[in-house]
Amino acid sequence: MKQITLFETEEKNVKVSKSLKELPFKRVRDEYFDFKDTPASTGIYGIHPYPAMFHFLVVREIIKNFSKEGDYLLDPFMGSGVVAGESLISGRNFVGYDINPLAVLISKVRTTPLQFNMLFETLEHILKTFRCQKPEDVEFPNVHYWFDEDVIKNLSKLRQVVFNIERSEVGDFFKVVFSETVRRVSRARYEEFKLVRRKDNNVPDVIKTFREVSLKNIGLLTDFYSKFTPRNVFLKLEERNIMDGIPLEDNFIDLVITSPPYGDSKTTVAYGQFSRLSLRWLGLEENVDRASLGAKPKDVHSGLPSNILYKYIEEIASKDERRAKEVFSFYADLYACIQIIAKKVKEKGFVCFVVGNRRVKGFELPTDKISADFFESQGFEHQKTIVRTISNKRMPVKNSPSNIRGENDFTMRYEYIVILRKKGSLI
Numbered sequence: 001m002k003q004i005t006l007f008e009t010e011e012k013n014v015k016v017s018k019s020l021k022e023l024p025f026k027r028v029r030d031e032y033f034d035f036k037d038t039p040a041s042t043g044i045y046g047i048h049p050y051p052a053m054f055h056f057l058v059v060r061e062i063i064k065n066f067s068k069e070g071d072y073l074l075d076p077f078m079g080s081g082v083v084a085g086e087s088l089i090s091g092r093n094f095v096g097y098d099i100n101p102l103a104v105l106i107s108k109v110r111t112t113p114l115q116f117n118m119l120f121e122t123l124e125h126i127l128k129t130f131r132c133q134k135p136e137d138v139e140f141p142n143v144h145y146w147f148d149e150d151v152i153k154n155l156s157k158l159r160q161v162v163f164n165i166e167r168s169e170v171g172d173f174f175k176v177v178f179s180e181t182v183r184r185v186s187r188a189r190y191e192e193f194k195l196v197r198r199k200d201n202n203v204p205d206v207i208k209t210f211r212e213v214s215l216k217n218i219g220l221l222t223d224f225y226s227k228f229t230p231r232n233v234f235l236k237l238e239e240r241n242i243m244d245g246i247p248l249e250d251n252f253i254d255l256v257i258t259s260p261p262y263g264d265s266k267t268t269v270a271y272g273q274f275s276r277l278s279l280r281w282l283g284l285e286e287n288v289d290r291a292s293l294g295a296k297p298k299d300v301h302s303g304l305p306s307n308i309l310y311k312y313i314e315e316i317a318s319k320d321e322r323r324a325k326e327v328f329s330f331y332a333d334l335y336a337c338i339q340i341i342a343k344k345v346k347e348k349g350f351v352c353f354v355v356g357n358r359r360v361k362g363f364e365l366p367t368d369k370i371s372a373d374f375f376e377s378q379g380f381e382h383q384k385t386i387v388r389t390i391s392n393k394r395m396p397v398k399n400s401p402s403n404i405r406g407e408n409d410f411t412m413r414y415e416y417i418v419i420l421r422k423k424g425s426l427i
């Protein structure tokens with residue numbers, strides 16, 4: 001295969017927009033990658049919302065430019081499985097991990113083509129059986145705060161029917177519909193990914209919502225795979241905390257496309273909180289925010305290979321030492337993950353590491369540059385960083401960097417695609 005970089009304009013696959021501008025840290029602003037006119041939630045990527053989801057067209061472009069058919073792709077922070085979906089339709093093998101069981105379930109459903117008639121008949125069966133079902137007791141913390149009594153009864157009836165579906169792929173499909181239904185009929189605000197109680201009383205009807213979501217997802221799944229034929233590839237999607245290691249041979253992966261959490265879950269995206277109500281209803285363990293990057297505090301020490309990181313840690317510490325320690329803990333975990341990921345990549349293989357640069361205490365932390373430094377310490381060469389806007393992403397444009405309610409700061413309007421290549425004997 002001929003490997004190309006995104007910046008060799010003579011290559012016919014490569015598009016470089018006119019507004020491309022040179023910036024520091026090998027950054028290149030490229031509007032071509034904004035894909036503003038296509039929502040990220042198109043096709044199978046409209047099955048169940050997920051925070052900070054990749055834009056599939058970005059992933060498609062990266063796959064086209066940095067891999068060939070039959071290659072092995074890895075996404076260690078797989079989320080809702082966008083890289084998995086794009087691997088399946090482009091003939092790339094794929095291995096993905098996520099600590100969040102809901103993410104793994106959504107990824108599996110998005111990458112399992114099923115027949116329209118079979119799904120439709122199962123839906124009819126669910127709706128019929130639901131009527132004869134008796135509600136069960138449902139107990140988990142705050143269930144009565146987040147759900148009205150009649151909603152709890154109906155969800156419990158629905159859950160029994162969905163859990164009794166025999167074929168596991170079909171059962172998983174309807175578990176994802178059920179999870180989306182749980183989000184819509186709860187008292188939590190649907191558009192938020194933190195759990196915030198909504199003010200209005202317009203809770204939609206459970207069974208009507210389940211039917212609507214089912215029809216939407218059946219349409220999205222079957223339509224997508226009628227347009228894009230799934231290829232005969234190896235797909236492995238697994239629940240795993242990658243800080244515990246990645247169970248693959250070293251030097252095995254051709255291309256990593258991944259997007260780690262953008263910061264600790266307290267002040268950025270709380271994947272656990274986003275998934276909590278669904279996971280409780282699905283009976284799945286929820287340990288996401290407690291085990292995610294930066295969750296365990298660490299003292300600032302000098303072992304991380306990024307000078308610029310220490311410059312920012314010092315600046316933040318001059319305003320707030322505790323916050324500086326929290327920020328450092330996140331980057332220490334990120335470095336640990338990068339060490340684990342780096343080993344799995346083949347010589348001359350690529351990593352496309354997609355990050356957002358958040359603000360803390362008024363400082364914009366250059367996570368793109370810090371990640372590039374971390375990878376360079378592991379035998380990689382930083383090639384370029386493509387800067388795109390994230391208008392299509394399910395992301396906050398504001399956060400609370402001081403962690404004080406009402407004190408917001410603009411954050412993460414741009415996304416940085418850090419492109420790195422593992423050095424080999426021929427480079």
Ligand SMILES: C[S@@+](CC[C@H](N)C(=O)[O-])C[C@H]1O[C@@H](n2cnc3c(N)ncnc32)[C@H](O)[C@@H]1O
Nearest residue numbers: 052053054077079080082098099100241242261
């Ligand atoms: C930015 S999101 C990835 C979104 C994904 N690119 C998509 O398209 O949906 C980061 C993901 O990392 C996961 N994560 C956080 N800490 C992890 C860890 N230690 N091991 C594995 N996954 C982790 C979160 O659950 C979350 O799904």
